[in-house]
Amino acid sequence: MEFFDINWDETYGTLKILGISLGILILFYFLANYLQKTLKRWLVNKMDDPLLANFLSVIFRLVIILAGFMVVFKFVGLSGVVSGLLAGAGISAFVIGFALKDIGENFLAGILLAFKRPFRIGDVVNINGMSGTVLTLNLRDTQIKTGDGKDVFIPNAQIIKNPLINFTIDGFLRYDFIIGLDYGSDYKGAMKVILEAISDVKGVLNNQKKPNVWISDLAESTLNLQVTFWVDTFDREIGDMEVKTNAIVQVLEELEKAGYNLPARVLEIKNYRDQGFKEA
Numbered sequence: 001m002e003f004f005d006i007n008w009d010e011t012y013g014t015l016k017i018l019g020i021s022l023g024i025l026i027l028f029y030f031l032a033n034y035l036q037k038t039l040k041r042w043l044v045n046k047m048d049d050p051l052l053a054n055f056l057s058v059i060f061r062l063v064i065i066l067a068g069f070m071v072v073f074k075f076v077g078l079s080g081v082v083s084g085l086l087a088g089a090g091i092s093a094f095v096i097g098f099a100l101k102d103i104g105e106n107f108l109a110g111i112l113l114a115f116k117r118p119f120r121i122g123d124v125v126n127i128n129g130m131s132g133t134v135l136t137l138n139l140r141d142t143q144i145k146t147g148d149g150k151d152v153f154i155p156n157a158q159i160i161k162n163p164l165i166n167f168t169i170d171g172f173l174r175y176d177f178i179i180g181l182d183y184g185s186d187y188k189g190a191m192k193v194i195l196e197a198i199s200d201v202k203g204v205l206n207n208q209k210k211p212n213v214w215i216s217d218l219a220e221s222t223l224n225l226q227v228t229f230w231v232d233t234f235d236r237e238i239g240d241m242e243v244k245t246n247a248i249v250q251v252l253e254e255l256e257k258a259g260y261n262l263p264a265r266v267l268e269i270k271n272y273r274d275q276g277f278k279e280a
Contacts, residue, residue: 021072028068036061050121055114055137106140109156119166126165127154168233172209175244180222182261190260197254198229203243205230
């Protein structure tokens with residue numbers, strides 16, 4: 001039957017072209033991955049910025065893969081299609097740009113963030129009320145991990161449009177807590193005890209950023225002292241919250257040893273039970 005009369009030469013030629021085309025795509029895919037890793041390592045060594053290095057290497061990888069598709073189109077004889085695509089790039093860019101406005105906006109915002117570098121990998125940031133540690137900058141979004149372990153993907157355009165707070169960009173972060181003293185205490189002596197106690201806590205800086213004690217408030221029943229100290233956020237040997245906890249415990253123990261009273265809030269209660277009331 002003619003239905004089963006197959007031109008094996010033509011079929012073999014078609015399969016051969018498809019096989020070579022697939023091989024070219026696979027070659028460009030692995031080449032793009034290899035060059036991305038190589039470029040990323042080179043950029044990290046040159047600029048010491050993993051965030052920007054990763055972003056640029058991802059863009060380079062996409063360019064290599066796109067070049068692979070162009071080569072395949074040329075090989076299978078679709079050069080006219082390629083020329084048509086390039087000729088209609090203006091209209092296509094307008095249509096695609098309008099349809100994918102948000103994606104394009106986030107992509108351009110990612111480029112700005114990569115070169116402006118308001119944060120680095122490992123920085124603790126607050127973006128539009130969302131706090132966490134920066135993990136990576138992608139083409140569309142930035143990934144951060146919150147303190148309770150959640151991974152949050154924030155569109156890059158939102159980061160550009162909203163205030164960004166970086167707590168660790170210069171390596172220093174200040175913490176503080178309040179200590180209440182009983183009125184009539186030796187205030188200056190207590191402040192000296194606090195400074196000596198907090199200076200001995202591991203993780204508290206004592207060089208260019210020294211701890212301080214201030215009188216912050218004259219409360220109803222206590223004189224409130226504000227204790228401030230700095231930590232090095234680049235030092236990951238001990239966590240910031242652990243440093244703050246140790247500082248508070250150390251200060252409380254030393255004040256108690258020195259005989260200082262740390263009163264709670266005092267309430268005055270009046271008893272009118274035995275007093276009579278006159279009728280109007």
